[in-house]
Amino acid sequence: MDAQLTNAAVLERIHEQRLIEGVEHMSPAYLEGMKRILTVSADTELVSAPAYLHAARSAPNINTFGSAIAIIQDELGHAHIAYRLLRDLGVDTEELIYRREPLKWKYPYAFDVPLDSWYELIVANAFYDRAGYILLSDVYNSTTFGPWKRALIKVDKEETFHLRHGEQWMRKLAPVTAEHETLQNAINWMFLLTVEWFGLPDDLKKHTEQLDFGFKGKSNDQLRQQWMSTAVPFCRELGFTVPAHYDDATKLWVVDCTFPAAFDEHEKRWLLEEGQISWDEVMKRWKKRGPKNAEFVETLQRGNKGLARLLGEEVA
Numbered sequence: 001m002d003a004q005l006t007n008a009a010v011l012e013r014i015h016e017q018r019l020i021e022g023v024e025h026m027s028p029a030y031l032e033g034m035k036r037i038l039t040v041s042a043d044t045e046l047v048s049a050p051a052y053l054h055a056a057r058s059a060p061n062i063n064t065f066g067s068a069i070a071i072i073q074d075e076l077g078h079a080h081i082a083y084r085l086l087r088d089l090g091v092d093t094e095e096l097i098y099r100r101e102p103l104k105w106k107y108p109y110a111f112d113v114p115l116d117s118w119y120e121l122i123v124a125n126a127f128y129d130r131a132g133y134i135l136l137s138d139v140y141n142s143t144t145f146g147p148w149k150r151a152l153i154k155v156d157k158e159e160t161f162h163l164r165h166g167e168q169w170m171r172k173l174a175p176v177t178a179e180h181e182t183l184q185n186a187i188n189w190m191f192l193l194t195v196e197w198f199g200l201p202d203d204l205k206k207h208t209e210q211l212d213f214g215f216k217g218k219s220n221d222q223l224r225q226q227w228m229s230t231a232v233p234f235c236r237e238l239g240f241t242v243p244a245h246y247d248d249a250t251k252l253w254v255v256d257c258t259f260p261a262a263f264d265e266h267e268k269r270w271l272l273e274e275g276q277i278s279w280d281e282v283m284k285r286w287k288k289r290g291p292k293n294a295e296f297v298e299t300l301q302r303g304n305k306g307l308a309r310l311l312g313e314e315v316a
């Protein structure tokens, strides 16, 4: 069934504090916007699985490998929920997951840069899962799409576990000098990638329907502030250096270094010495995708494509 209602009718329902329960309550613009935000969420959850699996291979022992695998299993569950919601909105999710070109996936660029050690995995839990938790808590609190809101109760609890996993490990390793240095090196490249995670600054953002229709409650910049308000004090408390501080005058968290900046994705290093770049240039890097994009998507699609070939279907 196609969405038929006018935007005005959808907004009237929302103003009456009634949730949108399915396509029958949506206008075409609401439907398209909801598909867009759900695809980003689903892709992010799904690609985190191969990204974390790549790092889990460096787990120090079988117990820690087990906790990494438990997190990956949660992420697959989160992805399943979001793709299932997309299917209910009429999206061909088989095509979306198993046939889509890697370059067309919509997850944050950070996941294209490999996590090559246990240290990088736990910083990812403390940074990336914190970003996921903040974004999804906002959707949970504010979204006008009922099925998504209800599904996020479970997702929120599990994201808290991922975040705590990262924090506990960082807390445990931070006092040991050699470990401290390795973690600091991970923070050095991962911090700004997570600041970027929240997308374009509000004044450059194109899709305003996310807030107009109440898909979520807070803007990119508000969510980025929220992330820094817990990530920065946490890192400071453990003695790590991060390029951000709280500005009393504006009551905002401010990035201290050159930002946005160019990133050497193979060296995993910010080219701060080259000076500030525009968000257009950042968008170009995001669109081009990073080093592990094709490999991670291939990992996700391989089994399904193999099965299709066995069944004699044509596979690109």
Ligand SMILES: [Fe+2]
Pocket: 045, 074, 075, 078, 132, 159
């Ligand atoms: Fe997740």
Ligand SMILES: [Fe+2]
Pocket: 075, 129, 132, 158, 159, 162
């Ligand atoms: Fe997570």
